[in-house]
Amino acid sequence: MSQAIEFLKPRLSVLENRARIVADLADLLPPECFVHELRELVPFETDAFVSYRKVPLAVALPKTTAQASAVMKYCHRYGIPIVPRGAGTSLSGGAIPQEDAVVIGLSKMAQILEMDFFNRTATVQAGVTNLSISDVAGSQGFFYAPDPSSQLACTIGGNIGMNSGGAHCLKYGVTTNNLLGVKMVLVDGTVLEIGGKHLDAGGYDLLGLVCGSEGQLGIVTEATVRLIAKPEGARPVLFGFETSEEAGSCVADIIGSGIIPVAIEFMDKPAIEICEAFAKAGYPLDVGALLIVEVEGSEDEMDAMLTDIVAIARKHGVKTVRECQSAMEAAAIWKGRKSAFGATGRISDYICMDGTVPLSQLSYVLKKTSEIVDSLGLRVANVFHAGDGNMHPLILFNANDPEEAAKAEEAGNQILRLCVDAGGCLTGEHGVGIEKRDLMRHQYSDADLNQQMAVRAAFDEDWILNPSKVFPLDGRPAT
Amino acid sequence: MSQAIEFLKPRLSVLENRARIVADLADLLPPECFVHELRELVPFETDAFVSYRKVPLAVALPKTTAQASAVMKYCHRYGIPIVPRGAGTSLSGGAIPQEDAVVIGLSKMAQILEMDFFNRTATVQAGVTNLSISDVAGSQGFFYAPDPSSQLACTIGGNIGMNSGGAHCLKYGVTTNNLLGVKMVLVDGTVLEIGGKHLDAGGYDLLGLVCGSEGQLGIVTEATVRLIAKPEGARPVLFGFETSEEAGSCVADIIGSGIIPVAIEFMDKPAIEICEAFAKAGYPLDVGALLIVEVEGSEDEMDAMLTDIVAIARKHGVKTVRECQSAMEAAAIWKGRKSAFGATGRISDYICMDGTVPLSQLSYVLKKTSEIVDSLGLRVANVFHAGDGNMHPLILFNANDPEEAAKAEEAGNQILRLCVDAGGCLTGEHGVGIEKRDLMRHQYSDADLNQQMAVRAAFDEDWILNPSKVFPLDGRPAT
Numbered sequence: 015m016s017q018a019i020e021f022l023k024p025r026l027s028v029l030e031n032r033a034r035i036v037a038d039l040a041d042l043l044p045p046e047c048f049v050h051e052l053r054e055l056v057p058f059e060t061d062a063f064v065s066y067r068k069v070p071l072a073v074a075l076p077k078t079t080a081q082a083s084a085v086m087k088y089c090h091r092y093g094i095p096i097v098p099r100g101a102g103t104s105l106s107g108g109a110i111p112q113e114d115a116v117v118i119g120l121s122k123m124a125q126i127l128e129m130d131f132f133n134r135t136a137t138v139q140a141g142v143t144n145l146s147i148s149d150v151a152g153s154q155g156f157f158y159a160p161d162p163s164s165q166l167a168c169t170i171g172g173n174i175g176m177n178s179g180g181a182h183c184l185k186y187g188v189t190t191n192n193l194l195g196v197k198m199v200l201v202d203g204t205v206l207e208i209g210g211k212h213l214d215a216g217g218y219d220l221l222g223l224v225c226g227s228e229g230q231l232g233i234v235t236e237a238t239v240r241l242i243a244k245p246e247g248a249r250p251v252l253f254g255f256e257t258s259e260e261a262g263s264c265v266a267d268i269i270g271s272g273i274i275p276v277a278i279e280f281m282d283k284p285a286i287e288i289c290e291a292f293a294k295a296g297y298p299l300d301v302g303a304l305l306i307v308e309v310e311g312s313e314d315e316m317d318a319m320l321t322d323i324v325a326i327a328r329k330h331g332v333k334t335v336r337e338c339q340s341a342m343e344a345a346a347i348w349k350g351r352k353s354a355f356g357a358t359g360r361i362s363d364y365i366c367m368d369g370t371v372p373l374s375q376l377s378y379v380l381k382k383t384s385e386i387v388d389s390l391g392l393r394v395a396n397v398f399h400a401g402d403g404n405m406h407p408l409i410l411f412n413a414n415d416p417e418e419a420a421k422a423e424e425a426g427n428q429i430l431r432l433c434v435d436a437g438g439c440l441t442g443e444h445g446v447g448i449e450k451r452d453l454m455r456h457q458y459s460d461a462d463l464n465q466q467m468a469v470r471a472a473f474d475e476d477w478i479l480n481p482s483k484v485f486p487l488d489g490r491p492a493t
Numbered sequence: 494m495s496q497a498i499e500f501l502k503p504r505l506s507v508l509e510n511r512a513r514i515v516a517d518l519a520d521l522l523p524p525e526c527f528v529h530e531l532r533e534l535v536p537f538e539t540d541a542f543v544s545y546r547k548v549p550l551a552v553a554l555p556k557t558t559a560q561a562s563a564v565m566k567y568c569h570r571y572g573i574p575i576v577p578r579g580a581g582t583s584l585s586g587g588a589i590p591q592e593d594a595v596v597i598g599l600s601k602m603a604q605i606l607e608m609d610f611f612n613r614t615a616t617v618q619a620g621v622t623n624l625s626i627s628d629v630a631g632s633q634g635f636f637y638a639p640d641p642s643s644q645l646a647c648t649i650g651g652n653i654g655m656n657s658g659g660a661h662c663l664k665y666g667v668t669t670n671n672l673l674g675v676k677m678v679l680v681d682g683t684v685l686e687i688g689g690k691h692l693d694a695g696g697y698d699l700l701g702l703v704c705g706s707e708g709q710l711g712i713v714t715e716a717t718v719r720l721i722a723k724p725e726g727a728r729p730v731l732f733g734f735e736t737s738e739e740a741g742s743c744v745a746d747i748i749g750s751g752i753i754p755v756a757i758e759f760m761d762k763p764a765i766e767i768c769e770a771f772a773k774a775g776y777p778l779d780v781g782a783l784l785i786v787e788v789e790g791s792e793d794e795m796d797a798m799l800t801d802i803v804a805i806a807r808k809h810g811v812k813t814v815r816e817c818q819s820a821m822e823a824a825a826i827w828k829g830r831k832s833a834f835g836a837t838g839r840i841s842d843y844i845c846m847d848g849t850v851p852l853s854q855l856s857y858v859l860k861k862t863s864e865i866v867d868s869l870g871l872r873v874a875n876v877f878h879a880g881d882g883n884m885h886p887l888i889l890f891n892a893n894d895p896e897e898a899a900k901a902e903e904a905g906n907q908i909l910r911l912c913v914d915a916g917g918c919l920t921g922e923h924g925v926g927i928e929k930r931d932l933m934r935h936q937y938s939d940a941d942l943n944q945q946m947a948v949r950a951a952f953d954e955d956w957i958l959n960p961s962k963v964f965p966l967d968g969r970p971a972t
Contacts, residue, residue: 132749133851155751177698190698191670204940211851212882212917216925217933217963218945219656219669222701243751270611272634272722314793372612372690403691438691446695454696461683465952466697472947484696 021482024114028094035094036072042084047122049073058117063107063449070111075122079197079205079235082118087203089116095478098229100172103164105366106447108176108228108483118233120171126150133211135194137238140171156241159186163352171234177226179443184401185276186242188443190225197236198224201474211238228445229480231473245310250347251320253327254301254334258282261303262377264330265400269373273322278401279306279351285397292357295350298334306351354397363413365426369433370404370442379436383407386428390421404442431456446484454486463489500961503593507573515551521563526601528552537596542586542928549590554601558676558684558714561597566682568595574957577708579651582643584845585926587655587707587962597712599650605629612690614673616717619650635720638665642831650713656705658922663880664755665721667922669704676715680953690717707924708959710952724789729826730799732806733780733813737761740782741856743809744879748852752801757880758785758830764876771836774829777813785830833876842892846905848912849883849921858915862886865907869900883921910935925963933965942968
């Protein structure tokens, strides 16, 4: 893979003045908030995409918005690239630094500022982890809905940058649907407050624009998010099918009939086997594809919705229906699903795609995905958020074999093009990062990309915020 | 009011070349799509804000995106202001033209292009009315959720421009939460397609940015929206209280406990009397404030939710609880609510505010609103989307008395400042338009406004799209 990953050319003026820049930045931050020695910089050299490593020039770990602002103001004045970083769990290389960049990490901005249960909001520093909000809110019967599989580690700031999703976003929406306000630092150090505890304000929806902008419009330092009341009960149910196509058309039929469960997760046979071996979740091993459908509400509500779903599943030839009988069993089912990427990583190198398709295309795209991977002599495991049409084919390959790595990359490209051509898009929740920036031309026209880059320039004229990401390298204006 | 309404200075170069411009535009459009004679231009001189009238230079009513593009390309070349117009139902003056502007109206783009029940989407031309989508979708058991009171007339394009809401947005969200994609024409005639039938795409969220941008970033000509399955049943229930404060704190407590009904609408005593006299909705007249709470689902689900809501209402001293007994009664209850503005207009001139506050501030803001209006010797009727905290005080006054009109405007300003100071914002669903542009400074810092205007300039450098709206007139860059 690595030969395909390129960065914008480092700015010589920055590299040549490294010592001076380090000394200046050291003056702006407490010692424990500034990292500049090589051995301490190494943990910041990549993220969960791991296809590329480069040690950054320095790392700032501000504790306050004012500190973040001071660093950005300095970098802006001298044209030093800035790479924002949450927990480094990005699957698209969104947090991978470059050698002339100052990384601004969120790890020391981890204070929960306010839990306002009366208004159902939580206000947190951007380095707070996703799960810790639900942990704290849980005592009062609330939770924060978006739940990426990395939720134990990933930060709200990173979630906002990538507009992260998760298994339960089918009912509750992704980050943008649960974000009420942010405090953010613009590239020149100006601090903006956008949104708040109220409904949509007047003026332009900068909040929506910032969510998913991959750190290119500024760095979010605080966020206000919506809390949701925990349902009375929740029950994951396993539906086993002979084939992926049957499972796929069943999903389309459930959603097409207007039923919105909390989650509909899909696993094909390889994914079932990998996850079961790792997590002992109790998945049936005699089926070709599995849906985890979670319903919630009162016992009566869950029963009523399940009756409708089971009737639809029978039309699609469901082989096994297993309701979970206990909270422990439910936890095991979700642990199996959420550990899918890690479990896969134990047995093989893989790249994870994140294309999204209209549900009517789900069965077709699954079938074509198999054909693409087969034709290149590779294997694939599919485990994904089927209710949203957000597919995650994990393409398995041997990273020590350059030829196989190239084939895996080719398979990924073909699959993402397939998703776009089927009326879908390149990414559902993992962002573009460096992974998909060259495919953006397949999704967007020149007019589309130019307009997006014009918006970017309205925030960062000098193109120093996370500069090598999202847009094709040759598309950006010269600096 | 009218003395307060100013527009940017007309461009002399445009006014002086009127005849030439009309002749050129006539070449770009079929005769039935172009309006330029004074008597035909008069219907376009204002919108539902009605505080200002100005006959535009000409009106284009394109049937196709290509025609809209040709007109915009022409106007852009010669620096002619463009004012987009849906059905002209804007309550904030968003569609009021100026004398040097070409209005581009959506009324002839009224085709429903595709109802895709399988993917639960509708794709329509932007001039399709809000209600007609639900009318067509209803045959298959679906509907389009946002429901402004003007839904019989207002267009999807106008709804997108203002990010419109409605009574049922408490559960289903406002326009931005139900919009999947648009085709839009940029100021120079370039056509962009943003979003589609899939989940959030990669790149920046231009779709969210465009929604609520009041026609200043381009003109939407087609939209793809989400359809939602109709619930099994729905039941509005009337809760009567002695005082507005009790009703307000009851709303906060319902939402604060995590219950989200489909709608919680609030009416104070003046609003109840006005609506009942007009619509004979069967509202109780012996109460000081009324909540219309709508629940939906199966009979069991509705019963369960209502039991919880009634228990909370009792804690707040509810005096009357009346469940509606028939579909006809339900229709009458909603007709009364939705005709509130029209019914008020029959008995008095009024201006309608649209501030939004965190629910914990609802009772306080209601009380302060009364005090403000009393202190100016005016009357107020409150009828609004309480569950969202989206308040609509209708300030009653005599428009023929300039002193009273000035007092009404002053009351409105004080109330909106109150909403902002209480942690809320200037507008929930009616947009900024010309009505609230000068109050934007109370909501936003200079840095906020500058950033919004920089984004605007990334779409419309010459500031010709709906130029006198949203931003304070003295804030914009010189042209």
